[in-house]
Amino acid sequence: MATFGDGGGGKGLPLFRVHPLRLATRSTSPLRGRIGKQKVAAKAAVRRYRGALPFSHGARRQRTNPIFQLIFSLPCLYVIGRWLWPLSLAIPVKLGVAVLLLLASQYHSWSRLSSGSVFAPEFPRAIVIAFNWAFGAILLLAILQILVDLGTLVMLIVQRGTVVPDGVRYAIAALAALLAAIGVANAIRVPPVVDVEVAIRDLPPQFDGYRLLQLTDLHISRLFPAAWARKVVDRANASGVDLIVVTGDFIDGSVAMRREDVAPLAELRAPDGVYAIPGNHEYFFDYAAWMRHLTGMGIRMLPNAHVLLARGDARLVLAGVTDLSAPAVGQAGPDLGAALAGAPKSAPVVLLDHQPKMARQAASRGVALQLSGHTHGGMIRGFDRIFALANGGFVSGRYDVDGMTLYVSNGTGLWPGFALRLGRPPEMTRITLRPAPPHHQ
Structure with missing residues (x-):
């Protein structure tokens, strides 16, 4: 029982749109100044209201947050600068890999383009899984590369001329890819x-x-x-x-x-x-x-x-x-x-x-x-x-x-x-x- x-509870959004009043711009009325202020206020209110309205499919339109994008871009930039660029690869190959990494790192921007919101990627499930794997691998690779760089710094203090071989970089990349695959598999299983x-x-x-x-x-x-x-x-x-x-x-x-x-x-x-x-x-x-x-x-x-x-x-x-x-x-x-x-x-x-x-x-x-x-x-x-x-x-x-x-x-x-x-x-x-x-x- x-x-x-x-x-x-809370208040729901109104089910109608409000449009700004189309007021004359060359009024000779003594109320012209007051009307002008009301017009500005009305337009401001409408802008605020539209910001809270559902997007065309029902989601609030998400504005791109530069800080949000920067946070998710930094690991990729670190991977490009500290993992990719020191590798013994031809410049065109490095540039191609860098472009792929940058594209994967902007997963949330692609999500916003697909649905109007960074919170709802509207791609086929396999693509969403692939994006999460790639994005996770980049983040984990950045973390592993930081650890390698810290270890290298210690070695430089102990003995000069320490060089990280390409094999170490390939190994941590493989480890990051494997951990990302395990992480995504753990995330999407039925608990x-x-x-x-x-x-x-x-x-x-x-x-x-x-x-x-x-x-x-x-x-x-x-x-x-x-x-x-x-x-x-x-x-x-x-x-x-x-x-x-x-x-x-x-x-x-x-x-x-x-x-x-x-x-x-x-x-x-x-x-x-x-x-x-x-x-x-x-x-x-x-x-x-x-x-x-x-x-x-x-x-x-x-x-x-x-x-x-x-x-x-x-x-x-x-x-x-x-x-x-x-x-x-x-x-x-x-x-x-x-x-x-x-x-x-x-x-x-x-x-x-x-x-x-x-x-x-x-x-x-x-x-x-x-x-x-x-x-x-x-x-x-x-x-x-x-x-x-x-x-x-x-x-x-x-x-x-x-x-x-x-x-x-x-x-x-x-x-x-x-x-x-x-x-x-x-x-x-x-x-x-x-x-x-x-x-x-």
């Missing part, structure tokens, strides 16, 4: 079910052994299409849980682009239902349209809202909040107070929050368990600390946050703009609730 409490047991303070005995399955960061796209989604759904339905939750980032693409790919999610089944929250990527592709579509598929969204799960006279609060990126597109930001409004004070709270960085605030509000995603587990072990810095220190797995348990899933899928996993495998997380021992209460 379930009853809803809603703290209010296993990972079991996690969590002790909940004040958990009613009726909920001892209650099981829920967390899916997150599905990123359904050309890389993770309907066939992949179907296998995820089949594995989820066979997991034997009481409840299924999805903690955001369902998609990369508009409803029109992803309608068939997300269709298998309508078959998710659990005795207590399927609940979800939006992630930041839902706001990139017409949030209001996606909320309507997912709700129509039988997935019950919890945007700053909660539901009461019942076992006899015992209650468990399942609450959800919107994403931190929501206000940037005119939607309601996360509001835990609204989400918990009307919830019984005595019932433990399980919170769904796409990003983990606000976990300490949730703990201060008495939340017992927070489930998050967003970080993809850092994707590459060793580099996950970079992701942790941007997410409040949280990146993968279980954390004790001021008495609250935070679990950050590695993710079920992955953003198709950088699909590489080395040491941080994907997962579908089956969480079993247990009452906390008295000394942990």
Whole structure:
């Protein structure tokens, strides 16, 4: 049995366009100055509004960010300068390889050309896989070349005249290509079910052994299409849980682009239902349209809202909040107070929050368990600390946050703009609730 409490959701975009007023430019009216100011203001408002409108296929038009492009170009430039150019190859060959490397490094620009968004490459799946492999290989080769250069620098200090033979450069290139292939294969596989047991303070005995399955960061796209989604759904339905939750980032693409790919999610089944929250990527592709579509598929969204799960006279609060990126597109930001409004004070709270960085605030509000995603587990072990810095220190797995348990899933899928996993495998997380021992209460 379930009853809803809603703290209010976000506002959808209007369904009409506003056009600037065509005002006379040679008015002799005494109101000419005021009208001129109104005209400028109207045009500015329209420009802002159009910036928030869906792209022609439903995605917000993504402007090219020079810093974004520079970050992804630097590894390629380093590879060209420090790996390719010292090789004993003819200049035309080097130039040809350099062009190929530069083309691969601009994968996100090609994605934007294909769909209007760097987040949704609309190429055949094989091409998306190839781009991710090439892009990953360039990044890994840059890292390996940096290590070689550091080693060379040390050798130069010890003995002069050290030269790195071509064989070493070819070897690290082969290693980078192999690791990239392994990383992409790990990223796109259907993830296993990972079991996690969590002790909940004040958990009613009726909920001892209650099981829920967390899916997150599905990123359904050309890389993770309907066939992949179907296998995820089949594995989820066979997991034997009481409840299924999805903690955001369902998609990369508009409803029109992803309608068939997300269709298998309508078959998710659990005795207590399927609940979800939006992630930041839902706001990139017409949030209001996606909320309507997912709700129509039988997935019950919890945007700053909660539901009461019942076992006899015992209650468990399942609450959800919107994403931190929501206000940037005119939607309601996360509001835990609204989400918990009307919830019984005595019932433990399980919170769904796409990003983990606000976990300490949730703990201060008495939340017992927070489930998050967003970080993809850092994707590459060793580099996950970079992701942790941007997410409040949280990146993968279980954390004790001021008495609250935070679990950050590695993710079920992955953003198709950088699909590489080395040491941080994907997962579908089956969480079993247990009452906390008295000394942990």
